[in-house]
Amino acid sequence: MAKIGINIATGSIQKEDAIVGIDLGTTNSLVAIVREDSRQAIALKEIDGMSLVPSVVFFDEQNQAQVGTAALEKLLSHPERTIYSAKRLMGKSYKDLSQDSHFFAYKIHDDATDALVKVQIDDQFYSPIELSSLILKELKSRAEHVLKMPVNRAVITVPAYFNDTQRQATRDAGKLAGLDVLRIVNEPTAASLAYGIGLDPNEEKTVAVYDLGGGTFDVSILKINQGIFEVLATNGDTYLGGDDLDRALVVYWKEQLEKAGIACDHSSILQQLRLSAEQAKKELSSASTASTIIAGQTLNIDIETFEGLIQPLINRTLQSCQQALQDAQLRIDQIDSVIMVGGSTRVPAVKNSVRDFFKNEVNDSLNPDEVVALGAAIQADILAGNNTDMLLLDITPLSLGIETLGGLMDVLIPRNAKIPNKAGRQYTTSQDGQSNLLINVYQGERDQVAHNRKLASFSLRNIPAMPAGLPKIDIQFLLDADGILKVSATELRSGLAQEISIKAQYGLDDSMVEQMLLDSLTHAKDDMQMRALIEASTEAEQMISTTEKFLSKYAEAINKEELEQTNIQIEQLKNRIALKDKDGIQKNTELLNEITRPFAERVMDIALKDAMSGKKIL
Ligand code: AMP
Numbered sequence: 317m318a319k320i321g322i323n324i325a326t327g328s329i330q331k332e333d334a335i336v337g338i339d340l341g342t343t344n345s346l347v348a349i350v351r352e353d354s355r356q357a358i359a360l361k362e363i364d365g366m367s368l369v370p371s372v373v374f375f376d377e378q379n380q381a382q383v384g385t386a387a388l389e390k391l392l393s394h395p396e397r398t399i400y401s402a403k404r405l406m407g408k409s410y411k412d413l414s415q416d417s418h419f420f421a422y423k424i425h426d427d428a429t430d431a432l433v434k435v436q437i438d439d440q441f442y443s444p445i446e447l448s449s450l451i452l453k454e455l456k457s458r459a460e461h462v463l464k465m466p467v468n469r470a471v472i473t474v475p476a477y478f479n480d481t482q483r484q485a486t487r488d489a490g491k492l493a494g495l496d497v498l499r500i501v502n503e504p505t506a507a508s509l510a511y512g513i514g515l516d517p518n519e520e521k522t523v524a525v526y527d528l529g530g531g532t533f534d535v536s537i538l539k540i541n542q543g544i545f546e547v548l549a550t551n552g553d554t555y556l557g558g559d560d561l562d563r564a565l566v567v568y569w570k571e572q573l574e575k576a577g578i579a580c581d582h583s584s585i586l587q588q589l590r591l592s593a594e595q596a597k598k599e600l601s602s603a604s605t606a607s608t609i610i611a612g613q614t615l616n617i618d619i620e621t622f623e624g625l626i627q628p629l630i631n632r633t634l635q636s637c638q639q640a641l642q643d644a645q646l647r648i649d650q651i652d653s654v655i656m657v658g659g660s661t662r663v664p665a666v667k668n669s670v671r672d673f674f675k676n677e678v679n680d681s682l683n684p685d686e687v688v689a690l691g692a693a694i695q696a697d698i699l700a701g702n703n704t705d706m707l708l709l710d711i712t713p714l715s716l717g718i719e720t721l722g723g724l725m726d727v728l729i730p731r732n733a734k735i736p737n738k739a740g741r742q743y744t745t746s747q748d749g750q751s752n753l754l755i756n757v758y759q760g761e762r763d764q765v766a767h768n769r770k771l772a773s774f775s776l777r778n779i780p781a782m783p784a785g786l787p788k789i790d791i792q793f794l795l796d797a798d799g800i801l802k803v804s805a806t807e808l809r810s811g812l813a814q815e816i817s818i819k820a821q822y823g824l825d826d827s828m829v830e831q832m833l834l835d836s837l838t839h840a841k842d843d844m845q846m847r848a849l850i851e852a853s854t855e856a857e858q859m860i861s862t863t864e865k866f867l868s869k870y871a872e873a874i875n876k877e878e879l880e881q882t883n884i885q886i887e888q889l890k891n892r893i894a895l896k897d898k899d900g901i902q903k904n905t906e907l908l909n910e911i912t913r914p915f916a917e918r919v920m921d922i923a924l925k926d927a928m929s930g931k932k933i934l
Contacts, residue, residue: 335469335498335700336360336459337506337692338452340486342403343530344368345451346686347459348693350702357510357690357697359683360462368685369458373450374398375437383454392587395421397437401531402451404554405433405444406489407482419555425906431855432485434902441902443848445489452493468837470495471696473688476502476536477550480741484727491761491840496833498699499732503527504536505545506691507657511679514540515694521652522548524640526670526678528633529658531557535637537644537651544734548644551636556629558597558660564625565593569608569615578611585611597622601662623665630669637673648674656680657687699732711735713829716793716801719756719765721746722850728793731761735799740792742808746858749781753789755805757818761836763843764850769832772818776805779812845898852901853893859905860886863912870919881911 337348337357346367348359359367366385374387375397382390390398399422405413410426410433417424425434425441434441452472459467472495474486483500490497504525508514513523521540527533534552538545566589570580573589580586588610596606600622607616641648654674660666661684671678682690711734717727720743728739745753753776760768779787788808795801804815836843863886867874874882885908892900 333466333468334459334463335696336467336471337689337694337696338455338470338472338490339503339506339686339689339692340403340448340452340472340474340489341371341529341688342401342532343371344685345371345455346689347455348686348689349459349463350693350697357693359686359689360459362458362462369451369455370400371403371451372398372400373402373447375440375442377438379438379440381450383450396423398422399435399442399447402435402444402447405435406448407444407479407485408433425902431851432481439899439903441899445485445492445844448486448489449492452490452495456493456495468494468496469498469696469700471499471501471692471699472497473501473503473506473692475534475550476504476547477534477552480739484730487730488844491837492844494837494840496837498696500730501692501695502536502545502547503657503688504538504547504655506689506695507655507687508538508540508545508653508691509694510682510687510691511653511655513653513655514543514545517543522646522650523653523655524637524651524674525655525657526633526637526661527552527657528660528666529557530660531555531559533557533633533636533658535633535640537640537646548646549640551640551643553632553636556632557658558594560629561597561626561660561663562590562593564629565597565617565622566590568617568621568625569593569610572615573610573613576613578613597663601664619664626663626665627669630666633666634669634673637670651676654678655687656684659685712737712795712799714759714769714832715761716757716759716771716795718791718803719758722854723764723766724847724850725758725760725763725765725768728791729795733795735795736797737795738793740790743789743791744785745779745782745787745789746784748784750784750787751779751781752777753779753787753805755791755803757801757803757816760832762832762839763847767835767839767843771801772803772816774803774805774814774816776807776812776814779807780810782809849896849898849901852898852905853896856889856893856901856905859908860889863908866912866916866919870915873919874915878911878915882908885911 334349339346346359346369348357350357361367369384370388372387374382374390374394387398391400409431413424413433423436425436432443434443435447456467470490472486472490474483487497487500507525508523513521519540523538523540525536532554533556534550536550537548539548569589573580592608592610596608596617599606600619604619605616607614651674654670654676656678661680667678667680711732712729713731715727715731716729717725720726728741729737754773755776756765756773757771758765758768759771762768776789790806790808792804793801799819801818802815804813806813863882867882889904889908892904
């Protein structure tokens with residue numbers, strides 16, 4: 317395995333750097349390391365003793381970003397410029413989020429397509445990758461400040477249910493922040509490692525990881541065998557967490573205030589109630605009563621009443637645990653260990669309920685806010701080869717992927733993935749009636765294939781004629797224990813298939829791998845900008861082509877003024893593409909989408925009526 321650190325500032329390769337574990341959380345993020353002297357994993361504390369960094373980014377009028385506590389303070393005064401929960405946006409399209417849009421106080425750019433979401437502030441667009449990279453950059457610089465040495469390599473954690481796109485987005489965010497992402501690790505896997513579970517290669521265990529944070533809940537069932545963690549099932553609720561426990565108490569206290577004749581519809585009273593409720597909830601984790609004074613009125617809560625209020629919420633989490641067990645086809649007595657993660661597992665009623673449910677003691681000796689980062693640090697340490705007791709599985713030194721529209725690299729098997737490995741994804745054609753699809757296989761870390769290493773290329777021929785976007789082409793990568801990569805392509809509608817075998821590592825030595833990694837990090841920002849531009853241009857070109865086809869096909873359904881307006885917009889969009897102005901392209905694509913939407917809907921109506929009257933059947 318290539319073991320190198322790269323100093324981004326100087327571009328030099330260096331051996332003296334810290335390798336960190338990063339828990340990139342929805343609400344808070346933090347960094348941990350394995351100390352060289354004690355070999356213990358510890359969370360990095362700031363000088364003021366704080367280790368958590370709020371995962372919040374604020375943009376001022378000059379589009380300068382502030383991250384962490386300073387940004388959190390802007391949440392109430394500048395909600396439209398303060399981005400929280402960017403993790404919920406990672407790898408999501410607007411369509412994926414249409415149910416959740418009420419949750420976000422900032423503007424999510426709505427192009428109603430499958431394209432990935434962006435956040436809009438003034439006339440700037442930010443991808444979730446850029447937003448996460450700002451948080452990671454802040455974590456990196458804080459870590460460098462505390463450790464007094466460069467931090468260039470990291471393991472970053474993601475929820476077990478993250479799909480391939482979301483994992484790739486997280487990897488890209490790390491790269492954009494100037495970090496060599498050694499591996500993306502599941503949060504429950506990291507939590508298990510923090511408790512030492514899975515470190516012994518001879519160990520075989522089934523573990524449940526119960527993670528109740530501020531705004532989300534998830535439970536994962538893992539099977540650990542010979543150091544390999546397999547996720548058997550995950551379940552949860554992306555909108556259930558400590559905030560809901562607070563809310564239960566707010567509702568209870570609000571009733572008392574109203575009984576005493578105090579109106580609670582004032583936002584400052586509600587805000588006070590919310591903050592006091594969270595405070596009281598925390599006190600009740602170690603005391604039997606808590607109280608506060610709001611609008612001159614003393615409000616009390618005792619532990620029994622509080623537990624009564626929150627039990628229905630806890631029960632919902634237990635139902636998820638039940639479902640996860642069922643999906644994993646396991647009985648409760650087959651779970652060997654239960655691990656507690658997330659600040660809300662400090663609530664005694666939560667701990668007791670989970671213990672009773674699993675009929676097993678729970679692992680809660682580590683700080684539940686820190687366990688994921690601690691585990692990530694342990695994984696980073698293993699990957700760096702520092703932990704000599706640990707068996708290191710074979711891994712791929714460089715990412716493997718294929719070329720997609722616009723000459724972009726689409727990674728199927730990321731670098732540092734375990735060997736053997738298997739990955740697949742579905743693609744489609746970009747032209748109507750396209751009968752051949754050229755599949756170019758590349759290796760490397762750059763966003764444009766032109767900068768990567770071409771391994772092979774083959775064609776899937778004689779695809780039956782279909783409109784663009786309709787064929788479903790499944791591409792599978794199978795990397796065997798000897799490093800041989802088998803690539804297969806199958807058009808699923810017709811069953812047409814083609815396969816090729818490649819020796820992926822052929823002719824590649826360590827220094828070439830190092831050079832390729834160094835290039836990818838030094839060019840990360842330009843690469844990412846180029847990728848964003850190519851993606852925006854490709855999307856815009858497709859929008860133009862669809863609109864032009866539409867105009868010629870349904871000319872009778874569009875009036876002269878609409879036609880003129882649309883043509884003007886198309887011209888403007890073409891200009892933006894020619895100018896390579898990414899934000900302009902996105903803005904004009906949105907405008908074109910807006911003005912064509914009403915007549916697209918009208919034509920749908922006509923088409924529907926035609927179909928209903930029987931004219932166009934078949
Ligand atoms: P996390 O997202 O894991 O950082 O969890 C944050 C959540 O944990 C918030 O809802 C906090 O109110 C909650 N929390 C933190 N400390 C305590 C505590 N001592 N008792 C109960 N809840 C807590």
